[in-house]
Amino acid sequence: MSADKNANAPELSEASAEPRKRVKEDEAMLGKIPLRFNILARYKRARASVLTLPHGDVRTPVYMPVGTKATLKGITSEELANIGYRLCLSNTYHLASIPGADLMAEYGGLHKFMNWPYNLLTDSGGFQMVSLSQLCEITEEGVEFENPYDKRKMFMRPEDSIHIQNAIGADIVMALDDVVKTTTVGPRVEEACDRTIRWIDRCLVAHRRKEEQNVFPIVQGAVDLKLRERCLSALIQREANGFAIGGLAGGESKDDFWKVVAFCTERLPEEKPRYLMGVGYPVDLVVCACLGVDMFDCVFPTRTARFGVALTRYGEVKIKNSEQRDDFRPLQEGCQCPTCKKFTRTYLNSIMTKAGVSCHLLTLHNLHYLFNLMLGIHNSIIDGTLEDYVNRFLEDYFSQEKSIPKWVLDALEKAEINVKVYKNEEQKNGSTTA
Amino acid sequence: MEEMHARLAKLPTFSLVARRGALYQLTPHNQGKLDISHVTVPFADMLHMQRTLLRFKEKGFDARRFFGFERYNIILSPVIFSEQLTAGISRADAVKVQDVGLKEVTLSQYNQIATQLSPNFLVSLTEEPDKKEGGLKSNKRALTKARDMFSKTTQELKETAPDVKVLAPVLLTKFQELLEGHIQSLLQQNVAGLFLYGLSKNDDAETRAKRLQEVITHLPKEGKPLLFLSGNGTPEEVLQCTALGVDIFETDYPFVHAEKGFALSFEVKMPEETVEGERKQEFGRNAKTISLKEEKYLRDVGPLVEGCECFACKNHTRAYVHHLLRCDEMTGFVLLTIHNVARYSDLFAEVRKHLSAGTLDRFSSWFLST
Numbered sequence: 001m002s003a004d005k006n007a008n009a010p011e012l013s014e015a016s017a018e019p020r021k022r023v024k025e026d027e028a029m030l031g032k033i034p035l036r037f038n039i040l041a042r043y044k045r046a047r048a049s050v051l052t053l054p055h056g057d058v059r060t061p062v063y064m065p066v067g068t069k070a071t072l073k074g075i076t077s078e079e080l081a082n083i084g085y086r087l088c089l090s091n092t093y094h095l096a097s098i099p100g101a102d103l104m105a106e107y108g109g110l111h112k113f114m115n116w117p118y119n120l121l122t123d124s125g126g127f128q129m130v131s132l133s134q135l136c137e138i139t140e141e142g143v144e145f146e147n148p149y150d151k152r153k154m155f156m157r158p159e160d161s162i163h164i165q166n167a168i169g170a171d172i173v174m175a176l177d178d179v180v181k182t183t184t185v186g187p188r189v190e191e192a193c194d195r196t197i198r199w200i201d202r203c204l205v206a207h208r209r210k211e212e213q214n215v216f217p218i219v220q221g222a223v224d225l226k227l228r229e230r231c232l233s234a235l236i237q238r239e240a241n242g243f244a245i246g247g248l249a250g251g252e253s254k255d256d257f258w259k260v261v262a263f264c265t266e267r268l269p270e271e272k273p274r275y276l277m278g279v280g281y282p283v284d285l286v287v288c289a290c291l292g293v294d295m296f297d298c299v300f301p302t303r304t305a306r307f308g309v310a311l312t313r314y315g316e317v318k319i320k321n322s323e324q325r326d327d328f329r330p331l332q333e334g335c336q337c338p339t340c341k342k343f344t345r346t347y348l349n350s351i352m353t354k355a356g357v358s359c360h361l362l363t364l365h366n367l368h369y370l371f372n373l374m375l376g377i378h379n380s381i382i383d384g385t386l387e388d389y390v391n392r393f394l395e396d397y398f399s400q401e402k403s404i405p406k407w408v409l410d411a412l413e414k415a416e417i418n419v420k421v422y423k424n425e426e427q428k429n430g431s432t433t434a
Numbered sequence: 435m436e437e438m439h440a441r442l443a444k445l446p447t448f449s450l451v452a453r454r455g456a457l458y459q460l461t462p463h464n465q466g467k468l469d470i471s472h473v474t475v476p477f478a479d480m481l482h483m484q485r486t487l488l489r490f491k492e493k494g495f496d497a498r499r500f501f502g503f504e505r506y507n508i509i510l511s512p513v514i515f516s517e518q519l520t521a522g523i524s525r526a527d528a529v530k531v532q533d534v535g536l537k538e539v540t541l542s543q544y545n546q547i548a549t550q551l552s553p554n555f556l557v558s559l560t561e562e563p564d565k566k567e568g569g570l571k572s573n574k575r576a577l578t579k580a581r582d583m584f585s586k587t588t589q590e591l592k593e594t595a596p597d598v599k600v601l602a603p604v605l606l607t608k609f610q611e612l613l614e615g616h617i618q619s620l621l622q623q624n625v626a627g628l629f630l631y632g633l634s635k636n637d638d639a640e641t642r643a644k645r646l647q648e649v650i651t652h653l654p655k656e657g658k659p660l661l662f663l664s665g666n667g668t669p670e671e672v673l674q675c676t677a678l679g680v681d682i683f684e685t686d687y688p689f690v691h692a693e694k695g696f697a698l699s700f701e702v703k704m705p706e707e708t709v710e711g712e713r714k715q716e717f718g719r720n721a722k723t724i725s726l727k728e729e730k731y732l733r734d735v736g737p738l739v740e741g742c743e744c745f746a747c748k749n750h751t752r753a754y755v756h757h758l759l760r761c762d763e764m765t766g767f768v769l770l771t772i773h774n775v776a777r778y779s780d781l782f783a784e785v786r787k788h789l790s791a792g793t794l795d796r797f798s799s800w801f802l803s804t
Binding site for chain 2: 069070071072073074075076077078079082094098099103106107113114115325326328338342343344346347350351354355356357358359360361364
């Protein structure tokens with residue numbers, strides 16, 4: 001570990017509440033920071049960029065698949081890279097237990113351990129501690145939780161989370177935040193918002209590998225815009241190369257969801273990447289990219305694959321359904337993924353629940369679909385055709401329902417994307433009470 | 435016969451059993467890294483999709499295209515080693531086949547499905563007597579029906595599927611006196627290949643040799659039909675039975691070990707200088723494997739097997755596979771499967787080399803003593 005590397009760099013004293021100065025432009029250009037964000041083009045609020053990290057370039061907006069325990073389930077690092085992915089996630093919560101930070105350091109870090117030569121992002125463990133542990137108690141000092149594997153009581157302070165993530169060695173690491181369920185109301189939300197701010201300073205001080213890894217703070221505040229404002233304005237005072245919007249994709253309404261996203265993207269620094277955590281439904285990805293989000297992660301696409309659901313241009317295909325039993329078409333006509341090039345729906349139906357490889361085949365398809373969806377957004381921003389792209393997406397994706405959810409229309413209106421498809425009379429007349 | 439031999443020049447080889455429509459954990463991409471030449475599709479796995487199968491020709495499909503097995507020779511078989519998939523019934527033109535319970539399948543039905551699947555090789559319909567309970571009567575009936583069904587199938591497929599090579603099932607019965615007549619009858623029909631089945635998991639090397647000898651005794655030295663063996667596929671079996679004349683080994687050996695978290699770790703390259711010691715008759719020993727679940731691999735950042743050139747060994751470590759297994763991650767089984775199939779086909783490459791060089795005996799002795 002490179003604790004000594006930064007021995008000469010000015011360190012924040014632990015007691016200090018003084019925010020660091022913003023990083024100067026020329027310092028970034030000298031390559032002293034492990035992230036460059038080059039916005040190639042804009043379309044209203046959306047941006048198409050190249051995010052340069054220590055392990056290479058990533059085109060944004062980007063969806064990051066989740067490889068929880070140092071692998072995507074059933075997919076080798078090589079298969080993932082072959083689809084085109086250059087940035088994926090792993091989970092500190094799990095890796096901290098198995099194999100643990102010390103062993104991970106001994107292995108030379110996660111890139112080496114899983115033989116992934118491209119970029120990695122690790123989350124802090126905060127979300128899993130809250131959602132997966134039987135016991136979870138949060139105090140100012142840190143989080144006490146029950147280890148999921150051996151039921152031991154463990155304690156994770158912000159410093160611990162960062163140090164474990166230093167050992168794992170991901171290119172982007174997440175600050176430990178005080179996470180509350182989106183449906184929480186009352187003083188707990190405010191407490192979480194303020195604590196998140198205090199913890200970011202501890203995270204930044206504890207960070208040992210400033211030239212190799214980026215710490216992203218996470219904006220909290222549930223669906224309370226005042227708290228979001230409070231949290232956000234404090235966080236952007238801190239020296240960070242990118243920011244995340246956390247605490248969403250829980251139980252909140254879609255209306256609250258998009259409004260918080262829009263609120264945050266409006267106020268987060270323009271020239272830095274914005275990462276919306278836990279979002280991965282195709283519609284959500286498209287809408288939030290239009291609202292100015294650059295990075296996404298979610299287990300949904302890969303998890304739903306293992307349950308036999310393929311994501312396609314025309315919506316979900318539930319491969320276990322009897323109507324797929326006799327269908328000789330691929331999951332999606334024209335799809336160039338390894339699954340669609342070789343197999344029919346009827347084949348996939350016949351092996352689903354019987355042969356484990358069925359999960360891998362559907363996972364490969366879903367990953368391929370999402371990669372191309374995001375690449376399409378990126379490219380259409382660059383050539384100025386995002387609005388057409390979004391309209392074609394909506395037309396295909398909602399071709400069964402022939403109507404678009406109101407929240408999508410509202411959000412896209414905010415994003416200044418003109419929706420021309422499936423509008424009923426009211427919508428055409430400008431009223432949005434569909 | 436010559437044409438088939440030319441196509442199958444690389445003998446002996448193995449045929450991997452594709453249970454339930456897949457080669458265990460292998461996606462097409464990962465299959466592409468491996469030297470697989472033959473795949474066995476158990477007929478029982480096809481029964482539940484009969485209705486779909488009957489539309490294959492209309493839709494331009496056959497088994498190769500449907501399963502993504504375009505690169506392989508496909509053997510469609512009613513019986514496999516690892517599970518009893520058929521049961522006998524008295525009806526002369528039908529057999530009971532496992533499909534969530536036993537279903538009666540007529541010869542006509544079997545052949546109709548076979549025609550749609552259009553495999554390279556079709557083992558004609560046969561039944562397998564109960565391994566424990568099967569007495570003389572059921573064994574005799576199995577062989578009689580097999581002969582009869584083989585003969586009818588050969589006739590029928592000449593018209594409906596002339597490209598399919600029909601293999602005659604030969605039950606490796608303990609009632610060995612039944613075999614001479616059975617084999618003579620098949621030879622008279624100019625059989626292209628014999629599918630030897632009916633070995634039990636408890637059969638030791640001596641019993642296996644005896645059963646096979648009883649078949650081989652009745653085969654001509656010149657123009658011997660191709661011999662397929664449905665067995666456990668252990669290296670010992672492969673060495674023993676190659677020497678006896680088996681050409682293709684139907685097996686799921688690499689998969690079975692991967693499923694348990696084992697990597698095949700036997701050495702296959704015999705060093706140039708070996709002392710010609712006494713031949714060891716240890717055919718019953720298990721092949722060398724390592725169990726990646728063991729804690730001792732926690733810190734081992736070497737390949738699964740030193741010197742192995744497979745994708746898994748060149749790109750990943752014991753520690754990583756150990757971690758994946760510990761976390762119950764499917765990727766661990768994927769990597770083990772890739773390694774095991776690669777290792778297994780390396781073994782066959784060496785067996786072929788020594789067979790044609792005339793050094794199979796020496797290789798077998800060396801292999802079994804290491």
